[in-house]
Amino acid sequence: MMTLALQAVLIVPAVAVVLLAFVPNYKIGAALNVIASGLAFAAGVGLLFAPRIRTDVLIIDDFNIYLVALTTFVAFTTSIFSASYIGHELATKRLTPTFLRFYHALYQAMIGAMVVALVANNIGLLWVGVEVATLATVMMVGIYRTPEAVEAAWKYFILGSVGIALAFFGTILVYVVAQDALGEGLHAMRWDNMVANAARFDPRLLSLAFVFLLVGYGTKVGLAPFHAWLPDAHAEGPTPISAVLSGLLLNVALYALLRFKMVLAANTQSLDGGLIMIALGLVSLVFAAFMLYRRRDIKRLFAYSSIEHMGVITFAFGMGGPLANFAGLLHMTMHSLTKSAIFFAVGHIAQVKGTQRIADIRGLSVSHPALAAGLALGVIAIAGLPPFGVFTSEFMLVSSTFARQPVLAVCLVAGLLVAFGALILRLQNVTFGEPSGPAGRVKASYVPLFIHMAVVLAAGLWLPEPIVAWFRSVAALLG
Amino acid sequence: MTTTLAFDVGHLLAGGMLVLSFLLLYQDRILATLNVFALQAIVLAAAVAWQAHAQGAPHLYVTAAVALSVKGFIIPTALHRIVRRLGIHREIEQVIGAGPVMLLGLAIVALSIMLVLPRVEGVDPLAREDLAFALAVILLGLLMMITRRNAVTQIVGFMSLENGLILAATGAKGMPLVVEFSVAFSILIAFIVFGVFVFRIRERFDTVDVSALDRFRGERGDAV
Known part of the structure; x- marks a missing residue:
């Protein structure tokens, strides 16, 4: 039926x-x-x-x-x-x-x-x-x-x-x-x-x-x-x-x-499948975090950031247990919404500037404030800063890992911080400074971008009780 | 018919596929590679037909027929044409020489037998040997894809890998038909996609040598 x-x-x-x-x-x-x-x-x-x-x-x-x-x-x-x-x-x-x-x-x-x-x-x-x-x-x-x-x-x-x-x-x-x-x-x-x-x-x-x-x-x-x-x-x-x-x-x-x-x-x-997943997850996270520093192409940068976050999620499910699974599920959702929002912004930015080279994209906050705001919100969220949902899930994961495997938690936090540094560094160049390149208008669709970011922000501030209960039951299902 | 006969013939055919995989590994002319691949597909069809007979599963004859017609004849013929049209029936370059590749291949066979056989004691003996052979064929196909730089031979490596998959799937007793059909179908799709790519690569670079593509790696030569 x-x-x-x-x-x-x-x-x-x-x-x-x-x-x-x-x-x-x-x-x-x-x-x-x-x-x-x-x-x-x-x-x-x-x-x-x-x-x-x-x-x-x-x-x-x-x-x-x-x-x-x-x-x-x-x-x-x-x-x-x-x-x-x-x-x-x-x-x-x-x-x-x-x-x-x-x-x-x-x-x-x-x-x-x-x-x-x-x-x-x-x-x-x-x-x-x-x-x-x-x-x-x-x-x-x-x-x-x-x-x-x-x-x-x-x-x-x-x-x-x-x-x-x-x-x-x-x-x-x-x-x-x-x-x-x-x-x-x-x-x-x-x-x-x-x-x-x-x-x-x-x-x-x-x-x-x-x-x-x-x-x-x-x-x-x-x-x-x-x-x-x-x-x-x-x-x-x-x-x-x-x-x-x-x-x-x-x-x-x-x-x-x-x-x-x-x-x-x-x-x-x-x-124990979890052990291999923990290893693969951590390797992906740390590797991708360091690779972020050498990126010159803006879409490549966020692609490596995806590897990093899939590493975090795989790590979370590898750890298992109610809290880590909850964090993994939440992170899966938040990453999916935030990363697609970032790509919406990046897509229009690359179109208006006519290039994907990070070095050629500068001063967006002056030339295209709305796009710059969207990108900045996305990068702040994906880097794991509060008050966005990605912070909530990462915080849950880190705290539960500290309680169970402190050594792994240190690796996890180190990877997250390295990635955080790379993303903020790149974001500064792109959004601030003297505007460069063409300053033409673009018929951008801002609605999907800001809807995603609003959901991620809302999830970071307050998760409704039914959703929490639901995530909990799924986390229990995952074992 | 005794079970030993069923087992021996099954063993022989699966072993034949493995030998052909080795032949594929060191074959250094494109046309010869295509011929060996066609032969492997024909042996695969025989192996699948034998499984159908031994397991009393008539639907497997369909899988055998698909393997025989599509991979034994249609795809090799089409690739022959493409190769001639592109004018590349010259020798194919390999990353490492035939000797090391064969040794690596032997190691792979040993690995897959040691990996699979001790773990499948409970399984029906016919399927048991098939799984070990299939894994060896799959890994040899993978090795072939790694050692070749030419787009057409990479395709052949991939299809030989799929041959191993079908051998494994038919060896697993009573695996639903749906899956076999989908595999056959996916091979067809894979071929179309591959074909499209071969043509595009040809259009752009005047070569089907994949290493020519490396020049265009996104960030290489893009100084700070």
């Missing part, structure tokens, strides 16, 4: 893909894209109040409804930003309508695939969702067809494919383990069956499977030794895609990993 909201959130993007594939006109396509994303968001919100269900292929539980709502929300605001961004690119002839022919269809395909991955109860379907979303973004990263964009897309494609291939091998191994205990067929691929019966699984093979899943999905999350595709893909693709990559796709890949970690946690004899 499927609920109306669930049907809508799955069907709307699918219909939109078909419709948009046949709409050659850019303006109509952009409008349809916004409408479809809006409808999907409405359905995503409806899902919050829908009954929890579990079928052979789909699952709706506390964990994924919040991610579906977040995903559809950011997809909706990004579609609004995308309309004005792409409009400007067309006006300045950086993109031609032929290049953009399937842009909106691909956008909806990506959103649909991510939602499928989020609501999948079948681990095969989960994999398909992540894979389709990846392929759709590969096509969009290469859209400018400059040598840099082609290289970025090629690299992303090769590394992404190897990642999802290894994840698929991990999925097969998990099925082999489950089939041994549950018998053959579809029900041995059901995630909820796996968690319920994990105690009967062979721990050794399950541990091996998790290593493959970790490397596979970890590549898509952008964790440190496997991150090479991420900065290129962010810097060379169109900015709306950078926003959804950072804000959504990384989260979805991490979500897939967490589902498997829950299976592993239910089997007491298997390897």
Whole structure:
């Protein structure tokens, strides 16, 4: 039995893909894209109040409804930003309508695939969702067809494919383990069956499977030794895609990993997935924090910042326990909203200045006060300063880590401070000082940017009781 | 039919795929690489068909047919054409020589057998060996992608990796058909995407050598 909201959130993007594939006109396509994303968001919100269900292929539980709502929300605001961004690119002839022919269809395909991955109860379907979303973004990263964009897309494609291939091998191994205990067929691929019966699984093979899943999905999350595709893909693709990559796709890949970690946690004899996640998370955080200092490209800078924050989130879930999981969930939400807001601002800034080089962007507070304010708010938030939500989650994580593993907490704090220094340093150059370069106006869409920042600010000041209770229950679910 | 026969033939075919993976590793002409890949896909089809027979799972014949037609014939033929059109049936350069690569390959096979076999004692023997072989084929495909600089041979490395995945998926008893279809489908998509890229790379650089792309690394040569 499927609920109306669930049907809508799955069907709307699918219909939109078909419709948009046949709409050659850019303006109509952009409008349809916004409408479809809006409808999907409405359905995503409806899902919050829908009954929890579990079928052979789909699952709706506390964990994924919040991610579906977040995903559809950011997809909706990004579609609004995308309309004005792409409009400007067309006006300045950086993109031609032929290049953009399937842009909106691909956008909806990506959103649909991510939602499928989020609501999948079948681990095969989960994999398909992540894979389709990846392929759709590969096509969009290469859209400018400059040598840099082609290289970025090629690299992303090769590394992404190897990642999802290894994840698929991990999925097969998990099925082999489950089939041994549950018998053959579809029900041995059901995630909820796996968690319920994990105690009967062979721990050794399950541990091996998790290593493959970790490397596979970890590549898509952008964790440190496997991150090479991420900065290129962010810097060379169109900015709306950078926003959804950072804000959504990384989260979805991490979500897939967490589902498997829950299976592993239910089997007491298997390897402790948390330990590897802690290690990978810390390495990503510290590595990315130092890399931030040498960035000269503004989109690359924030791409490394995404690696840093995915490291923080992976670390939090690796620590586990009610408080760290709570911090991880909150940080996932806050990072997703803040980083996409930053990319909205950066997109318009790069358009108005005609460059992504940080050295050539100066004095924005004089020439473009609204954009400068948006960027400054975003950077202050992402650097982890109060009163924004990112501070709340980082503070919770640091304090809970100090109580349990003081040494790890020192590494964590050091990484966060190094990253903080780099971001504030760069922000100063960009916002203050003598204005440089063109000072032209841009038809920017400020609404998505400031809505995101308002939500992040509100979350930092006051989290409503029902949301806290909800995060708590999900944190308990994650173990 | 005895179980030993089922096991031996399955073993032979999976082993054959592994040998072909080694052949792919040191093959230094593009056209020969494509031929070896086609052969590997045909052996894969035979291995999958044998699994279908041994497991009594008729739906696996579909997977075998897809592997045989798409990867055994259609894709190699298309790549042959592309290679000829691009005029690159010359030798392909490798990052490291054939000797070290073969040694690395051997180490990989040893690693995957040591990694998988002790962990799958409870599993059906037919699937057990298949998983170890499949992992070796996957990792050898990965090694091939790393050692090659040419876009076409990287594609072949990737597809050989996917061959290993299909071997593993069909070895896992009763794995639902949905997944096999999706894998076949994804290979097709992957091919299209790859094709698009090959053409774009060709358009821009007059070479399909991926190392030419490195010149355009975003931040290199961009002095402070």
